[in-house]
Amino acid sequence: xKKQLRNFIFYSIAMMIxxxxxxxxxxKHSLIMSYEDxxxxxxxxxxxxxxxxxxxxxxxxxxxxxYESENYQCFQLQEFWNKFLKQTxxxxxxxxxxxxxxxxxxxxxxAIMKSDTKGGLLKFLAHQQNITVLCLEPDEKYLKVKxxxxxxxxxxxxxxxxxxxxxxxRYKKNKKMQQTGNFFGNRKKGSLDxxxxxxxxxxxxxxxxxxxxxxxxxxFEKDLDVADEQWFYDVHNPLLVQSRMNVLARRVGRIRxxxxxxxxxxxxxxxxxxxxxxxxxxVVMQEQAINSLYGIDxxxxxxx
Numbered sequence: 521x522k523k524q525l526r527n528f529i530f531y532s533i534a535m536m537i538x539x540x541x542x543x544x545x546x547x548k549h550s551l552i553m554s555y556e557d558x559x560x561x562x563x564x565x566x567x568x569x570x571x572x573x574x575x576x577x578x579x580x581x582x583x584x585x586x587y588e589s590e591n592y593q594c595f596q597l598q599e600f601w602n603k604f605l606k607q608t609x610x611x612x613x614x615x616x617x618x619x620x621x622x623x624x625x626x627x628x629x630x631a632i633m634k635s636d637t638k639g640g641l642l643k644f645l646a647h648q649q650n651i652t653v654l655c656l657e658p659d660e661k662y663l664k665v666k667x668x669x670x671x672x673x674x675x676x677x678x679x680x681x682x683x684x685x686x687x688x689x690r691y692k693k694n695k696k697m698q699q700t701g702n703f704f705g706n707r708k709k710g711s712l713d714x715x716x717x718x719x720x721x722x723x724x725x726x727x728x729x730x731x732x733x734x735x736x737x738x739x740f741e742k743d744l745d746v747a748d749e750q751w752f753y754d755v756h757n758p759l760l761v762q763s764r765m766n767v768l769a770r771r772v773g774r775i776r777x778x779x780x781x782x783x784x785x786x787x788x789x790x791x792x793x794x795x796x797x798x799x800x801x802x803v804v805m806q807e808q809a810i811n812s813l814y815g816i817d818x819x820x821x822x823x824x
Contacts, residue, residue, distance in 0.1 A: 548785070551809035552777045555758050555770055558805055566596055567803050572607065573814040577793040578784075579604045580810065582803030583638055597638055597797065601645055608793040615646045616656035616783070616796045638797045646795075656796065658779040666775050671768050674735045678755075679768060680725060681732045685752030688719045716746040739765070777802065781809050788813060 553561075567582040581600050583593040604613075617639035646653045658666075667676050692715075717729045736744040740763065745751065754760055758769040780802070787794055796803075811817075 548781055548809050548812055549778050551812050552774070552781065553805040553808065555773070555805075558801065559759050561804065564800050564804065566593055567800050568596070568600055569803075569807065570600075570603070570607075571811065571814055571816060573816065576788060576791065576814070577604065577608050578788075578796070578810070578814065579607075579794070580796045580803055580807070581638075582798060582800035584799070593638075594641065597641060598645070601642070601795065604793075604795050605649065610649045610651060611793070612791060613649075613651045613793045613795065614787055615642055615651055615653045616780075616787075616794060616798075617642050617653060618657060618798050619655060642795075642797050656780050656783055656798065657776060662779075663772065663775060667768065667771060670771065671764070674738060675764060675768055677725075677727055678732070678735055678739060678765065679772065681720070681727075681735075682752050682756045682765070684720050684723055684725075685716075685746070686756065688716055689749045689752065691719070713746055739763075773801075773805075777806055777809075781806060781813070784810060785813050 564582070565584070568580060570577065570579040572578075579600060581597060583597060619639050643653050664676055720729050720732070733744045736742075754762060755765045756769055757766060758773050760766045780798075784794060784796075
């Protein structure tokens with residue numbers, strides 16, 4: 521009888537902890553800005569803030585990808601990074617960046633030019649201080665399991681295809697990226713369709729270009745026009761509501777935001793100083809939820 525009572529007490533405590541954790545997670549997730557609200561806020565080319573609570577520092581920076589060392593956002597990033605190091609002394613620090621496949625380069629110029637991203641530069645800067653760099657995003661397996669509850673497999677794979685379409689035009693426009701990307705600079709130009717197909721195949725997605733054209737036709741009831749550059753951006757844009765792909769983009773954004781908030785909470789619980797660099801949209805939408813993790817009420821501006 522005593523054993524049964526003891527087990528019941530342990531079970532009850534465990535359930536209370538689980539429920540409280542769930543309620544806490546729901547509360548902090550509810551503070552993430554909606555896309556409807558974001559669409560009505562001021563749009564920034566860069567956005568950043570920092571806070572320090574109980575000797576724990578968090579610096580959050582939202583900038584676009586860099587592409588060239590002369591980009592003014594490179595200077596913003598480096599200035600913000602230096603403030604972070606000055607405030608923390610480089611002690612118990614963790615850097616969170618988008619993407620997980622950033623090579624480590626020998627110098628700052630290559631870190632910018634060859635990675636094309638803020639993550640590449642930050643990985644270089646953090647390495648100089650022996651600071652750990654982690655990816656702040658959920659992996660594809662996690663993401664697809666979440667998405668599969670509400671979306672078809674064809675819709676999920678089309679999301680990746682649309683992103684490759686964005687990259688294709690990004691590389692075509694930027695001559696420096698063409699020189700460092702080892703794709704356009706090493707072969708003769710062909711038709712746009714052929715260029716696009718070869719670029720897509722270079723990503724080894726496991727799904728043929730012909731199959732993706734079939735999926736496009738199935739979802740949108742029309743043929744794919746690779747010359748329509750804006751299409752690849754619009755179909756991936758969570759601020760638009762033109763098709764189920766935009767609804768999927770919103771869902772991806774929400775899954776990602778919640779994952780990041782939980783990740784930050786975990787690192788904070790381990791007494792880490794955190795430096796985050798991601799896109800501007802994420803920084804703005806997550807700000808209130810992140811501040812709540814540190815006990816800051818954004819309605820009270822006394823902390824600024």
